Amino acid sequence: xxxxxxxxxxxxxxxxxxxxxxxxxxxxxxxxxxxxxxxxxxxxxxxxxxxxxxxxxxxxxxxxxxxxxxxxxxxxxxxxxxxxxxxxxxxxxxxxxxxxxxxxxxxxxxxxxxxxxxxxxxxxxxxxxxxxxxxxxxxxxxxxxxxxxxxxxxxxxxxxxxxxxxxxxxxxxxxxxxxxxxxxxxxxxxxxxxxxxxxxxxxxxxxxxxxxxxxxxxxxxxxxxxxxxxxxxxxxxxxxxxxxxxxxxxxxxxxxxxxxxxxxxxxxxxxxxxxxxxxxxxxxxxxxxxxxxxxxxxxxxxxxxxxxxxxxxxxxxxxxxxxxxxxxxxxxxxxxxxxxxxxxxxxxxxxxxxxxxxxxxxxxxxxxxxxxxxxxxxxxxxxxxxxxxxxxxxxx
Numbered sequence: 191x192x193x194x195x196x197x198x199x200x201x202x203x204x205x206x207x208x209x210x211x212x213x214x215x216x217x218x219x220x221x222x223x224x225x226x227x228x229x230x231x232x233x234x235x236x237x238x239x240x241x242x243x244x245x246x247x248x249x250x251x252x253x254x255x256x257x258x259x260x261x262x263x264x265x266x267x268x269x270x271x272x273x274x275x276x277x278x279x280x281x282x283x284x285x286x287x288x289x290x291x292x293x294x295x296x297x298x299x300x301x302x303x304x305x306x307x308x309x310x311x312x313x314x315x316x317x318x319x320x321x322x323x324x325x326x327x328x329x330x331x332x333x334x335x336x337x338x339x340x341x342x343x344x345x346x347x348x349x350x351x352x353x354x355x356x357x358x359x360x361x362x363x364x365x366x367x368x369x370x371x372x373x374x375x376x377x378x379x380x381x382x383x384x385x386x387x388x389x390x391x392x393x394x395x396x397x398x399x400x401x402x403x404x405x406x407x408x409x410x411x412x413x414x415x416x417x418x419x420x421x422x423x424x425x426x427x428x429x430x431x432x433x434x435x436x437x438x439x440x441x442x443x444x445x446x447x448x449x450x451x452x453x454x455x456x457x458x459x460x461x462x463x464x465x466x467x468x469x470x471x472x473x474x475x476x477x478x479x480x481x482x483x484x485x486x487x488x489x490x491x492x493x494x495x496x497x498x499x500x501x502x503x504x505x506x507x508x509x510x511x512x513x514x515x516x517x518x519x520x521x522x523x524x525x526x527x528x529x530x531x532x533x534x535x536x537x538x539x540x541x542x543x544x545x546x547x548x549x550x551x552x553x554x555x556x557x558x559x560x561x562x563x564x565x566x567x568x569x570x571x572x573x574x575x576x577x578x579x580x581x582x583x584x585x586x
Contacts, residue, residue, distance in 0.1 A: 197372070198314050198315075200372035200373045201314070201328065202328055205307055206332075206334065207366035207369065208267075208268055208362070209332050209335035209336060211343075211362035212296070212300060212335075212339065213340050214339045214358070214359055215274075217340070218278070218347045218359065219278075219289060220347075221438075222283045222289060225352075230426070230559075233426070233427075234420070234424075234547075235290075236290050238543050239297065240294065240297035241297065241542045242539075243297040244304075247302075248535060248536035249387070249388040251301050251304075252531065253384055253529065254302065255309050255531070255532070256309070256378055256382055257379055260313070261306070261370055264367075264370045265371075266303075267299045267300065268366050269299070269367065270298050270299030271295075271296050271299030271300065273295055274292050274296035275360040277292045278292040278356050279356050304535050305531040305532050308518060309527035311324050311325060312518065312522050313376050321515065321518065322466060323461070325515045326515075330457045333453045333454045337447050337450030337454065338447075340446050340447040341447030341450075343355075344444075344446070347443075348439070348440045349440060391529070397525060403584055404517055404524070406470060406577060406584060407514070408517065408533070408537050409580075410509070411510055411534060411538060412538045412540075413476070414510045416570070417479070417483070417569075417570045418506065420549045421483070422446070422449075424559055425449075425563070428560065428563060429442050432489065432495070432559075433495060445492070445495065445499065446499070448499040449500070449502060449503040452499065452505075453506055454503075454507065455503075456475075456508040456509070457510075460472075461511070463508055466515060469512035469516050472508060472511075473509070473577045473578060473581065475506075475509040476570070478505040480570050480571050482501050482502040482505065483570065484564055484567040486498065486563050548565065549565075549566060552565050
């Protein structure tokens with residue numbers, strides 16, 4: 191058992207380093223936008239450039255992860271992310287298009303990295319329960335990375351020059367790359383042909399969507415990450431306005447990070463709160479997440495805001511973990527693990543791009559940040575109602 195856990199620990203650590211940098215770089219770009227006179231809403235526009243590679247490359251990255259050793263794919267993903275940071279170090283920061291290009295490049299690395307990160311879990315575990323536990327742990331490590339990347343990384347980015355904070359991100363990606371070599375290179379499927387697999391992508395997409403369990407999980411995880419992506423940008427602008435803080439204060443990123451603390455707690459408690467055989471019960475926590483979100487416009491007390499951010503994170507953590515596990519287990523049997531994760535990424539990032547676009551449009555048309563947060567909450571509610579409708583199709 192000890193030898194079995196070593197590759198998993200290496201996977202958790204390399205994921206932590208890479209995800210930390212993924213989240214820290216958002217604050218680096220946010221500070222660059224502010225320094226160059228762009229409005230806070232422009233961060234949503236730049237964020238869309240990170241989601242687009244997931245949409246355009248989705249038919250290819252799943253087969254790429256299944257064809258090659260997944261530990262090798264993790265290395266390639268980190269190298270591309272590092273290239274995005276190198277570009278950020280040399281471009282003209284007053285150009286919104288060049289900033290979007292840098293974040294787009296990091297997104298390309300992320301979309302290559304993601305199918306291997308999750309797809310390797312079934313290869314390193316022996317049964318469904320181990321997979322469930324490993325999924326909870328890697329999700330928890332990811333959320334810890336988000337927490338520290340938002341809190342610690344955001345604080346570093348707010349207190350240092352962009353050159354310094356960008357260099358830290360570059361070092362983290364390279365360290366993550368190095369740790370990957372402790373994960374065994376398990377042979378992929380060399381018979382995979384990209385052209386044929388790309389054509390099969392939407393057939394596999396339809397196959398997963400036609401099965402009640404995987405349909406529920408795909409839409410549920412997509413709705414969660416759509417809300418999380420938009421709320422991260424919106425709350426980053428909402429905290430200074432509602433709580434009277436300086437936008438450049440590192441306390442802003444620390445308060446925002448409390449959401450991730452809640453998700454960590456929810457991720458660890460999910461296996462106890464939601465039996466895997468009754469995974470559809472997680473939708474009730476989605477409704478709890480919605481109710482907390484719509485309370486934000488009326489909150490102007492820091493302590494209450496922190497409690498609500500903690501609660502919305504907890505609800506989200508319990509909401510997503512059972513669906514992720516079911517999707518990985520069923521998807522591996524139906525179409526393959528790498529392709530399942532690529533389809534999941536496709537849906538999630540289409541929704542994140544759409545959600546970010548709606549947020550930017552709502553703010554551009556003159557709505558307040560609070561109004562935009564409520565609009566996002568209502569969009570989440572629409573997806574939750576969809577899940578409730580399709581819940582009846584799932585036996586038990």
